[in-house]
Amino acid sequence: MSLIAIIDDDPDIIEATTLVLKSKGHKIITASNPEDGYELVILNKPDLIILDVMMDEPDDGFFLAQKFRKEKVKTPILMYTSVSKAIGFEFGAGEMVPVDDFVEKPISPDEIIEKVSRLLN
Amino acid sequence: MQELKPKILVIDDEKALREGIKSFLENESFYVEIAKNGLSGIELALKNDFDIIMIDMKLPDIEGYEVLKKIKESKPNSICIVSTAFASIEAAVSSVRLGAFSYIPKPFSPDELLFQLEQGIKQRKILVESELLRNEKEEFLLEIANEKSRLNTIIESISSGVLLINKIGELVYFNHAALNKLNWKSIQIGEYILERLPDELKNILKDFLNAETIINKSITTQIEIVTKGVMFLDATCSAVLHSDGSFAGVVIILKNITGFKKNEFIKNQFISMVAHELKSPVLAALGFLQLMQDEKIKITKEQEVDFFNRSVQRLKGALELINDLLDISRMEMKKKYREIVCVNINKIISNIIPIFELEISKKNIHLALQLGDNIPEINLDTSEISRMFMNLMSNAIKYNRNGGYINIFTKLESNYILIKIMDTGIGLKEEDKGLLFNEFFRAKNKLTKNISGTGLGLTIVKRIVESYQGKIELESEFEKGTTFIIWLPINNSSKNG
Numbered sequence: 001m002s003l004i005a006i007i008d009d010d011p012d013i014i015e016a017t018t019l020v021l022k023s024k025g026h027k028i029i030t031a032s033n034p035e036d037g038y039e040l041v042i043l044n045k046p047d048l049i050i051l052d053v054m055m056d057e058p059d060d061g062f063f064l065a066q067k068f069r070k071e072k073v074k075t076p077i078l079m080y081t082s083v084s085k086a087i088g089f090e091f092g093a094g095e096m097v098p099v100d101d102f103v104e105k106p107i108s109p110d111e112i113i114e115k116v117s118r119l120l121n
Numbered sequence: 122m123q124e125l126k127p128k129i130l131v132i133d134d135e136k137a138l139r140e141g142i143k144s145f146l147e148n149e150s151f152y153v154e155i156a157k158n159g160l161s162g163i164e165l166a167l168k169n170d171f172d173i174i175m176i177d178m179k180l181p182d183i184e185g186y187e188v189l190k191k192i193k194e195s196k197p198n199s200i201c202i203v204s205t206a207f208a209s210i211e212a213a214v215s216s217v218r219l220g221a222f223s224y225i226p227k228p229f230s231p232d233e234l235l236f237q238l239e240q241g242i243k244q245r246k247i248l249v250e251s252e253l254l255r256n257e258k259e260e261f262l263l264e265i266a267n268e269k270s271r272l273n274t275i276i277e278s279i280s281s282g283v284l285l286i287n288k289i290g291e292l293v294y295f296n297h298a299a300l301n302k303l304n305w306k307s308i309q310i311g312e313y314i315l316e317r318l319p320d321e322l323k324n325i326l327k328d329f330l331n332a333e334t335i336i337n338k339s340i341t342t343q344i345e346i347v348t349k350g351v352m353f354l355d356a357t358c359s360a361v362l363h364s365d366g367s368f369a370g371v372v373i374i375l376k377n378i379t380g381f382k383k384n385e386f387i388k389n390q391f392i393s394m395v396a397h398e399l400k401s402p403v404l405a406a407l408g409f410l411q412l413m414q415d416e417k418i419k420i421t422k423e424q425e426v427d428f429f430n431r432s433v434q435r436l437k438g439a440l441e442l443i444n445d446l447l448d449i450s451r452m453e454m455k456k457k458y459r460e461i462v463c464v465n466i467n468k469i470i471s472n473i474i475p476i477f478e479l480e481i482s483k484k485n486i487h488l489a490l491q492l493g494d495n496i497p498e499i500n501l502d503t504s505e506i507s508r509m510f511m512n513l514m515s516n517a518i519k520y521n522r523n524g525g526y527i528n529i530f531t532k533l534e535s536n537y538i539l540i541k542i543m544d545t546g547i548g549l550k551e552e553d554k555g556l557l558f559n560e561f562f563r564a565k566n567k568l569t570k571n572i573s574g575t576g577l578g579l580t581i582v583k584r585i586v587e588s589y590q591g592k593i594e595l596e597s598e599f600e601k602g603t604t605f606i607i608w609l610p611i612n613n614s615s616k617n618g
Contacts, residue, residue, distance in 0.1 A: 010401055012431055016408035023418040082400040105404050109415045 007037030008052035053081035132162030159183035178205035193220035282375030290315030402435035445577035520546035
């Protein structure tokens with residue numbers, strides 16, 4: 001059992017993802033904007049961060065990921081986005097942002113479970 | 122066609138000889154004139170166009186050499202045959218130097234004379250023809266020069282840049298638009314410019330120059346020229362051929378497509394935003410559905426109902442967004458589908474209120490109408506203006522507090538109908554006010570967190586108002602409320618036709 005932080009501005013996505021991961025026995029904590037997400041991670045030191053790009057926010061998911069790495073937070077980050085292709089975010093994990101995996105939504109429950117367990121090992 | 126008789130002039134002071142030659146040659150089908158001294162000979166020669174002029178060296182008035190000189194000066198194409206009784210090599214040489222065709226010593230036999238004349242006539246023909254050719258060539262060259270200057274003027278006056286490069290990469294021709302486009306100060310005809318060209322263009326050009334068989338199509342590339350700003354150029358290269366079909370060089374046409382690029386960028390940005398906004402609700406609904414579908418994940422009956430409802434809600438949101446997008450695109454193509462009628466704004470407002478009654482009473486909102494009684498009818502599309510009010514009303518309710526107020530106010534103000542829609546909702550922060558009418562902008566703070574919307578409602582309102590040459594403004598205080606103020610011109614020119 002691990003502690004996983006989900007940071008996403010869509011409450012429905014948070015809820016669905018939470019349930020999927022809870023079914024595997026993980027403990028989930030959530031935040032709906034980068035600011036709260038930062039505090040959540042610093043305070044709770046989760047084993048994994050699932051981070052949305054949150055392009056509507058002024059300090060978006062990329063910014064937050066960079067901030068974590070700058071502050072030596074080494075927690076693995078699974079970053080996901082809804083429109084990587086349309087806005088030219090076509091790069092692999094770690095290429096432009098310091099994350100461990102970078103995927104485009106949608107991600108099926110099986111997929112997310114698989115990715116999470118891989119990053120946790 | 123009857124060939125003209127060769128025209129001969131005989132200048133000789135010996136009467137018997139010149140008369141004899143005349144009658145002999147006339148028998149041989151020549152046209153002959155005679156002169157008995159140098160001056161009258163010159164006069165005749167200059168007045169007429171003789172093919173051959175026979176000049177006796179010893180004349181009573183002036184020297185035969187003088188006559189020859191004078192005639193050759195003004196009629197260089199005439200054939201002069203010099204005859205003399207005092208034949209000498211020196212005399213022959215000096216007369217030929219002065220332009221004589223040949224030299225015939227006296228006495229001469231008729232055959233000798235005929236032979237000389239025939240040779241002379243042949244030469245005369247060559248001279249006349251070559252003069253004709255020379256004249257033709259000059260005319261032709263003049264025409265080419267005119268054509269060239271005309272072409273220069275045309276090419277210089279077009280806004281596209283033109284560069285012509287020969288097969289070894291040297292500049293053959295250019296117009297100044299090309300210099301401007303490439304941001305070059307100067308270039309020289311004959312300069313090797315291949316290496317000076319932007320890389321993309323250089324590579325294409327090299328393909329053309331190094332091709333084993335001539336590249337038979339135009340190749341276009343886009344290049345960026347960085348000056349004060351960035352200029353985008355469309356460069357088209359095509360092979361130029363000699364008249365025999367061999368490769369001569371390449372012509373490059375440069376077009377400035379910066380404006381087009383800008384529009385394209387705006388369009389792409391809009392599409393990205395739309396994609397993002399449309400994908401979010403679909404992803405959320407899909408997430409819930411997949412969750413419910415997955416048998417390994419246990420959820421309660423209560424959760425299932427909740428996820429179901431929320432999926433429906435999100436999909437409805439997506440649909441609403443699609444409808445808003447369709448409205449916007451319909452507005453872009455406006456007038457085509459517009460039904461302009463003379464309507465009273467107050468009436469439209471009164472018709473809309475009942476649609477919102479349920480929501481108003483749910484939130485216990487107090488609605489007050491202050492509709493001016495002298496509002497004139499104006500030309501509008503009823504469904505468009507209804508849409509405008511519905512978007513504003515729905516915002517006024519959505520962002521209002523429970524038990525809040527909405528005031529709708531209309532008034533005639535000189536040439537405008539003034540409309541105010543005031544709410545006691547969450548209001549706007551100063552930094553959000555300017556962004557409010559932007560596509561997909563939604564103020565993000567703890568107060569708006571649970572309010573759904575497409576982010577297109579006010580964009581649509583603004584477009585409708587402006588399409589009637591109206592104006593929309595807003596006054597707002599954060600956490601207090603917002604008032605939208607609209608002016609619609611009475612004598613609006615958006616009347617059909």
